[in-house]
Amino acid sequence: MFAPLRPVAAHTDRRPNEDEVTTLDSATVPDQAVRSKAAPRPAWLSGIGAFQSAAVLYMAVAFLLPVLLMTIRAVSDPQNFVDAFSSGIFRRSIWTTVRMSLTVTVVCLVVSYPYAYVLARARRTIVIILATCLLVSFWTSTLVRTYSWQLLLNNTGLINTAMVALGIVDEPIRMMGTDFAVYLGMAHVLAPYTVLTIYAQMRAIPRELEEAAQIMGSRPATVFWRVIVPLSRPGALAGAVLVFVMALGFYITPQILGSAQNVYIGTAIVQQVQAFLSTDVGAAQAVVLLLIVLITLAVGGKYLGIGRILGLDKAGQR
Amino acid sequence: MRPRFGVTALAILMAVIFLFPTIVVVVTSFGSGRIVSFPPQGWSLRWYAEVFTDTMWVQAFGNSFAVGILAAALAMAVGSALAIGATRTKIFPASLVTGIAMSPVVVPGVVLSVGVYMVAVRTDLTGSVIGLALAHAAVGVPFVFINVLARLATLDKQIEEAARICGADEMTTLRTVTLPIVAPSVVIGGVLAFISSWDEFMVASFMNSPTFRTIPVVVWGEVISGADPSTSAASTLITVISILFLALAAGLPRLRNRKVAP
The missing domain is CATH 1.20.5 (Single alpha-helices involved in coiled-coils or other helix-helix interfaces)
Incomplete structure (x- = not known):
């Protein structure tokens, strides 16, 4: 385990001093180390640099290339975009997607605040219950949960059966194929993200601030609105941008639970490629969706920092 | 309060x-x-018996496992190389490396699917474990990248410097100091990458062929055409396997620490 200690003997004549320690910089040392052994190799081909170059190459070929080629293919013939927008389904789908994604984002924020607050401040037992339910749900795949909502929201599903049995309604309400079903299904998938970002931000609020506000005579509701909400706003907004962007790219939930008339952009694209077999027009529509996502992220990133939206700030701090 | x-x-x-x-x-x-x-x-338990004996389900589970394991292994290698590279070398700017590693989070699944499909059709990679695993690995990279980056941020750089002063070259330091320290994070990232592949539907549906379908693609088909309880059984198995893997990975670092502690 301590094999690297061995060469110390060879170096006893030159004691490392402060300067050398601080210049032990990954950019300079590898070069020296390599040069002493063999002919110099460029940094990007030696040691860690070689691994990194290979990894960058992998991402370029396996991920960036397909997206880039699709974009080039779509842009190479402007007719693709003309055809894309001449489809009424697609034009409507843009508005449907943006409108429903915004609604889902608002629902997620409203639902997440009380949940995150209790998660951050309640007794241990309650925290464990809330965390377990949230995480089991979070790790159940979107497809499986959407399937489950289909079972529950059916005319013969549990919710309708129970409501009829309890006399709340006389006959089953149609819930499948409505916007309500999509909001429910999507918020169920996306709310954990806002809960977790708001929770992380709330944990950072010192309890003393709330106590101080209470001592000064604030009611709990006032403490919530004047202390908790302003101090957790950055986390909430970052979570909201993330959730909005994720909602824009949804396919499974609106396709299974939503109406056949108001389709999502994702559905329009899949239809174009798989049913109409016009891949290039589908590619053009995919480029439009990608642009909407990138513009949202650029605007959100300008005010909140892109690292915060993608959860990278925590990776850097911890 | x-x-x-x-x-x-x-x-x-x-x-x-x-x-x-x-x-x-x-x-x-x-x-x-x-x-x-x-x-x-x-x-x-008849629906579980059906899932375990019906060729359609058995093959789909086999395909999903093969794709998931391959994708996770690739994502672990690529993700940790990017994270270690971003903090330990200056060949590429760190922001560029971070951007490349995180790009799969930003691009919607539908968009990636169309791109991957267009490339896969020309390279004859549709309907194959390799083709789907290559795409899924890229999607799994951010999970590994974030976890390894977080671990590297807490790592005292002096430990690596000490190794270098003691005469270890760059690769020896990486192999004997850095990698063992970040290993638990690599594994957690790998498990998350596995689950992301295991649950992934969009790319898998574009890459499927009559002989090659993963579990989410089969479940989707059943849900669309009217599911029977075997769909619930398969869904339960998907979920249990995901949570089991996560629980194992979450328990791993603690076990390691316990062993190391005197």
Whole structure:
């Protein structure tokens, strides 16, 4: 385990001093180390640099290339975009997607605040219950949960059966194929993200601030609105941008639970490629969706920092 | 300030709503009738027997496993190389490396699917474990990258410097100091990458062929065409395997620390 200690003997004549320690910089040392052994190799081909170059190459070929080629293919013939927008389904789908994604984002924020607050401040037992339910749900795949909502929201599903049995309604309400079903299904998938970002931000609020506000005579509701909400706003907004962007790219939930008339952009694209077999027009529509996502992220990133939206700030701090 | 009773009750109600769909799927999988009903009329394990014997399900599970393991292994290698590179070398700017590593989070699945499909059709990679695993690995990279980056941020750079002063070259330091320290994070990232592949539907549906379908693609087909309780059984298995893997990975670093502690 301590094999690297061995060469110390060879170096006893030159004691490392402060300067050398601080210049032990990954950019300079590898070069020296390599040069002493063999002919110099460029940094990007030696040691860690070689691994990194290979990894960058992998991402370029396996991920960036397909997206880039699709974009080039779509842009190479402007007719693709003309055809894309001449489809009424697609034009409507843009508005449907943006409108429903915004609604889902608002629902997620409203639902997440009380949940995150209790998660951050309640007794241990309650925290464990809330965390377990949230995480089991979070790790159940979107497809499986959407399937489950289909079972529950059916005319013969549990919710309708129970409501009829309890006399709340006389006959089953149609819930499948409505916007309500999509909001429910999507918020169920996306709310954990806002809960977790708001929770992380709330944990950072010192309890003393709330106590101080209470001592000064604030009611709990006032403490919530004047202390908790302003101090957790950055986390909430970052979570909201993330959730909005994720909602824009949804396919499974609106396709299974939503109406056949108001389709999502994702559905329009899949239809174009798989049913109409016009891949290039589908590619053009995919480029439009990608642009909407990138513009949202650029605007959100300008005010909140892109690292915060993608959860990278925590990776850097911890 | 402890949350008030009303707020706590509301949160617990929401917790039940979060958990409920998972419970419904699990419970319906043990039903005995031919129709999925909640609560079931009777109880049986016949739908699990069907999932374990029906070629369609068995093959789909096999495909998903093969793709997931391959994708996770690739994502672990690529993700940790990017994270270590971003913090330890200056060949590429760190922001560029971070951008490349995180790009799969930003690009919607539908968009990636169309791109991957267009490339796969020309390279004859549709309907193959390799083709799908290559795409899924890229999607899994951010999970590994974030976890390894977080671990590297807490790592005292002097430990690596000490190794270098003691005469270890760059690769020896990487192999004997850096990698063992970040290994638990690499594994957690790898498990998350596995689950992301295991659950991934969009790219898998574009890459499927009559002989090659992963579990989410088969489940989707069943849900669209009217599911029977075997769909619930398969869904339960998907979920249990995901959570089992996560629990194992979450327990791993603690086990390691315990062993190291005197």
